Amino acid sequence: MAIRKDANTLNATERAEFIAAIKALKAEGLYDQFVLRHANAVMNAIHRAPAFLPWHRRFIFDLEVELQRVSGNPNLGIPYWNWATGGANASMWNDDLLGGDGDAGGVVRTGPFRAGEWTVINSSGLPAGPLMRSFGQSGMPTLPTQAEVDQVLAVTPYDVSPWNTSSNPSFRNQLEGWMGPNLHNRGHVWVGGSMLPMTSPNDPVFFMNHCMVDKVWHDWQVRFPNQGYLPETGGAFGQNLNDPMDSTPSGRIGPRPIDVLNSAALGIVYDDATGQPQPQIPVIVIGANPTAADIGAPGEADLFQFDVSTFGSYTMFTSGPSDTFMTLLGPNDQTAQVASNDDGGENLNSQITRNLSAGTYFLRIRLFSPNTTGVYAVGVRAENSAPPPTIPELMVDGAGLNASISAANESDLYMFRITNRDTYTIQTSGTTDTFLTLHGPNSQIPEIARNDDGGVSFNALIRRQIDPGEYYARVRHFSQLGTGPYTIRVSRG
Numbered sequence: 036m037a038i039r040k041d042a043n044t045l046n047a048t049e050r051a052e053f054i055a056a057i058k059a060l061k062a063e064g065l066y067d068q069f070v071l072r073h074a075n076a077v078m079n080a081i082h083r084a085p086a087f088l089p090w091h092r093r094f095i096f097d098l099e100v101e102l103q104r105v106s107g108n109p110n111l112g113i114p115y116w117n118w119a120t121g122g123a124n125a126s127m128w129n130d131d132l133l134g135g136d137g138d139a140g141g142v143v144r145t146g147p148f149r150a151g152e153w154t155v156i157n158s159s160g161l162p163a164g165p166l167m168r169s170f171g172q173s174g175m176p177t178l179p180t181q182a183e184v185d186q187v188l189a190v191t192p193y194d195v196s197p198w199n200t201s202s203n204p205s206f207r208n209q210l211e212g213w214m215g216p217n218l219h220n221r222g223h224v225w226v227g228g229s230m231l232p233m234t235s236p237n238d239p240v241f242f243m244n245h246c247m248v249d250k251v252w253h254d255w256q257v258r259f260p261n262q263g264y265l266p267e268t269g270g271a272f273g274q275n276l277n278d279p280m281d282s283t284p285s286g287r288i289g290p291r292p293i294d295v296l297n298s299a300a301l302g303i304v305y306d307d308a309t310g311q312p313q314p315q316i317p318v319i320v321i322g323a324n325p326t327a328a329d330i331g332a333p334g335e336a337d338l339f340q341f342d343v344s345t346f347g348s349y350t351m352f353t354s355g356p357s358d359t360f361m362t363l364l365g366p367n368d369q370t371a372q373v374a375s376n377d378d379g380g381e382n383l384n385s386q387i388t389r390n391l392s393a394g395t396y397f398l399r400i401r402l403f404s405p406n407t408t409g410v411y412a413v414g415v416r417a418e419n420s421a422p423p424p425t426i427p428e429l430m431v432d433g434a435g436l437n438a439s440i441s442a443a444n445e446s447d448l449y450m451f452r453i454t455n456r457d458t459y460t461i462q463t464s465g466t467t468d469t470f471l472t473l474h475g476p477n478s479q480i481p482e483i484a485r486n487d488d489g490g491v492s493f494n495a496l497i498r499r500q501i502d503p504g505e506y507y508a509r510v511r512h513f514s515q516l517g518t519g520p521y522t523i524r525v526s527r528g
């Protein structure tokens with residue numbers, strides 16, 4: 036598993052290990068093979084086109100496998116160049132990692148890749164002098180900001196016809212840098228020197244730049260799980276989902292875009308802001324307060340996970356003003372769909388209640404409309420396994436039941452059973468102005484009678500001939516805001 040970290044957060048040991056591995060590959064001649072693989076590829080087949088992202092994902096993956104081999108560390112990941120915090124003064128440019136800017140003539144004189152320690156090659160594989168850098172001097176004085184990365188992360192779809200530098204709207208085109216704030220190209224041009232031509236992998240920062248590009252693509256894929264690679268068909272050969280991108284053998288991944296779309300399946304883990312590898316999926320604790328979330332870009336989907344430890348009935352719900360759509364996946368499988376729901380909750384919120392066995396489940400939340408954004412909260416609760424609250428039963432000709440309306444708008448429900456067709460009286464007594472409704476038989480819904488002041492004083496009374504069955508009496512105060520004690524009784528006759 037490759038754990039890819041922000042280059043600026045690497046500790047001294049990690050820095051030394053990465054540099055030693057790069058230098059070992061250079062000594063074997065393998066590093067230069069990677070430079071040639073990039074330099075001799077057809078420029079417009081691997082850049083300025085949809086295959087730009089999958090080709091480079093495979094390219095840096097292949098180097099990473101070699102770095103793991105020579106270092107003996109199966110978790111060694113290529114560090115990424117976090118542009119927003121990776122300017123000339125960042126620690127990734129210290130002498131224990133990449134070394135710094137070139138001198139007045141552009142020659143790198145510091146760090147492990149300084150003149151005399153590192154020789155670049157030309158596209159024929161011949162030695163071509165020292166590594167060159169000219170930070171900010173080649174027409175691109177600044178690096179991308181986090182806001183600019185976030186702006187590109189909101190662009191969909193992946194790519195669009197005519198599948199080149201004029202594609203718009205196109206996430207690929209903006210990430211590559213031909214439109215929008217310019218991310219990837221800006222990294223190359225800001226460094227300048229050896230990072231400008233097709234032999235740019237001569238500078239090891241190439242791999243950190245492309246690792247950042249790959250991370251942005253990865254983050255976008257997590258954010259928009261329903262946005263696939265495009266084109267599936269209809270693009271130039273080498274650009275479609277199932278076309279081979281090049282003939283370079285890779286022992287571990289196939290040569291098609293479809294072979295590299297799932298980073299997790301390739302064993303790639305990106306760290307979080309604190310440098311710790313973390314699952315990208317937020318965890319919902321069953322019974323905890325709902326988790327606030329938002330769909331910040333149209334078409335976005337959020338993924339959550341929760342752990343069920345005992346079999347039982349659980350309700351997965353959203354709340355808030357947005358019309359959410361929920362998909363339940365699992366157990367222990369993000370691709371196995373259990374159920375989906377649109378408006379099962381209140382106010383267009385989605386909600387699912389299901390018996391779940393023990394395991395890890397996943398909730399995917401999107402908005403019903405792919406064109407809107409909005410906030411919501413999501414939670415999971417265990418349904419009480421106790422039976423639902425019982426309705427107090429009145430015995431015909433039994434003692435009256437004492438109760439009270441203790442809050443405005445409250446009403447109390449009672450049940451009684453009739454076994455013989457006859458006339459029965461349902462009545463309240465006491466000092467409160469009660470109002471009575473009678474419902475049934477065998478249902479709380481149909482109302483068969485109502486009364487306000489038919490009894491003594493302001494008490495209610497209903498006398499009716501009724502058939503056998505279960506009946507329900509509902510008592511409220513005559514006034515919406517009124518409260519007070521009362522007694523209710525059912526009698527024959």
Ligand SMILES: [Cu+2]
Pocket residue numbers: 219223244245
């Ligand atoms: Cu590049």
